[in-house]
Amino acid sequence: MTFCSSSSIIGAMQVDRNSIYSVIFFRFAIATVIFIVNTTLFGLGRIPVYFIITAIYGLTIMYSLLTLANIFNRKFLYVQIFLDLIMETLLVHYTGGVNSVLSILFPLSSIAASIIISPAAAIIIALSGSIMYAGIVTLESLNIFSVPALGVNALVTPSDYVFSLLYFRVTVFIVIGFLSSYIADQLRKQNKVVLSLQEKLRREDRLSAIGKLAASTAHEIRNPLASISGCVEALKDTIYLEAKDKKLFDLILKETARLNDIINGLLEYVKPRKLKLEKISVDELIDEVVFLLKSSKKFNQNIIIKKENSLPEVMISCDPQQIKQVLFNLLINAVEAVDSQGKIIIKQNVKKDIKGIELDIIDNGIGMSKEQLGTLFEPFSSGKDQGVGLGLPIVSTIIKEHGGTINIQSALGKGTTFSIFLPEKIKE
Numbered sequence: 001m002t003f004c005s006s007s008s009i010i011g012a013m014q015v016d017r018n019s020i021y022s023v024i025f026f027r028f029a030i031a032t033v034i035f036i037v038n039t040t041l042f043g044l045g046r047i048p049v050y051f052i053i054t055a056i057y058g059l060t061i062m063y064s065l066l067t068l069a070n071i072f073n074r075k076f077l078y079v080q081i082f083l084d085l086i087m088e089t090l091l092v093h094y095t096g097g098v099n100s101v102l103s104i105l106f107p108l109s110s111i112a113a114s115i116i117i118s119p120a121a122a123i124i125i126a127l128s129g130s131i132m133y134a135g136i137v138t139l140e141s142l143n144i145f146s147v148p149a150l151g152v153n154a155l156v157t158p159s160d161y162v163f164s165l166l167y168f169r170v171t172v173f174i175v176i177g178f179l180s181s182y183i184a185d186q187l188r189k190q191n192k193v194v195l196s197l198q199e200k201l202r203r204e205d206r207l208s209a210i211g212k213l214a215a216s217t218a219h220e221i222r223n224p225l226a227s228i229s230g231c232v233e234a235l236k237d238t239i240y241l242e243a244k245d246k247k248l249f250d251l252i253l254k255e256t257a258r259l260n261d262i263i264n265g266l267l268e269y270v271k272p273r274k275l276k277l278e279k280i281s282v283d284e285l286i287d288e289v290v291f292l293l294k295s296s297k298k299f300n301q302n303i304i305i306k307k308e309n310s311l312p313e314v315m316i317s318c319d320p321q322q323i324k325q326v327l328f329n330l331l332i333n334a335v336e337a338v339d340s341q342g343k344i345i346i347k348q349n350v351k352k353d354i355k356g357i358e359l360d361i362i363d364n365g366i367g368m369s370k371e372q373l374g375t376l377f378e379p380f381s382s383g384k385d386q387g388v389g390l391g392l393p394i395v396s397t398i399i400k401e402h403g404g405t406i407n408i409q410s411a412l413g414k415g416t417t418f419s420i421f422l423p424e425k426i427k428e
Contacts, residue, residue: 126177337365
């Protein structure tokens with residue numbers, strides 16, 4: 001026996017403790033209302049009803065304690081709702097059968113299931129409740145179970161009336177179940193969109209702050225760094241150094257070069273880019289980048305890079321150099337993620353409905369965790385020992401400037417897929 005307000009439905013998109021407590025509270029409240037009404041109207045004339053309400057109170061206390069102990073998995077929630085259906089069936093039986101007003105409790109269970117379990121659960125509970133309700137009413141009408149007398153003389157209900165009312169109520173139960181399922185599903189989807197947008201806004205705020213900081217400090221750091229590097233090189237060439245000292249000088253030069261790369265990356269990340277648009281085949285850009293990558297001395301020739309669905313005839317408007325930088329960064333990441341026998345697939349698909357091309361870069365490498373995915377496009381979030389963490393943020397910025405999108409799917413041990421969409425024409 002469950003109930004939840006519309007505000008609870010809107011807020012309970014994820015199964016959490018607050019949602020379950022809301023359902024437990026309304027279960028307790030409704031049981032209390034039934035107790036008060038039954039006592040006021042019938043006194044001690046309905047003893048079984050008091051036993052049922054006592055059982056509901058006992059179950060409610062048990063549910064509360066288990067929820068407090070963080071025991072609220074899917075099985076536990078289903079047990080709650082199915083026990084509610086049993087209690088509702090008994091209450092209907094002992095309060096008038098087909099004429100009982102407590103039949104309204106069945107659709108409330110469907111609503112509760114859609115909140116604390118899933119949209120599909122609402123349909124399951126609606127069908128189960130309908131079967132239980134139809135079963136008890138049918139058994140009563142066939143005199144297999146007798147309806148407890150409500151007064152001195154129990155009224156005999158015509159069978160036509162019974163089955164008409166039964167058909168109507170079961171239809172209502174199922175319709176409410178499907179509506180609850182649909183509404184809960186839509187609200188869950190909207191909630192995911194809202195959470196995604198909130199996270200995107202938070203990330204954009206962080207990136208904007210980092211960009212302003214980088215722009216104000218990078219130039220100030222660059223000049224002293226160049227002076228340090230130049231002085232060290234001059235000293236190295238003019239004074240005698242032992243092997244140990246020479247190694248220290250080489251380390252200084254190496255680290256200053258690395259710092260310079262970080263500064264260049266920051267400047268590249270924050271500086272406004274003026275797109276030099278050309279009409280070009282993405283397939284051609286892919287070939288150039290793959291050739292450049294395979295020509296590198298660091299490239300392991302055992303790694304397979306394969307193109308699928310080549311579309312040389314498809315032309316888009318883009319800045320070729322920037323898109324090549326995007327492809328090169330993504331392919332470098334894929335190469336570093338796979339082992340010596342790794343495989344990388346590049347797929348192309350035309351999106352006619354939104355006029356553009358989608359590129360999928362798929363590898364069978366080590367994959368990424370959910371934590372890594374959450375900060376993937378944030379500066380300095382590289383998971384590599386030697387990485388600066390600016391490659392993917394720059395990639396994301398370039399794609400956005402072209403009016404496109406970039407998405408990623410990955411799991412540890414299952415590889416990674418980067419999906420890029422580039423429009424046929426960039427909107428001015």
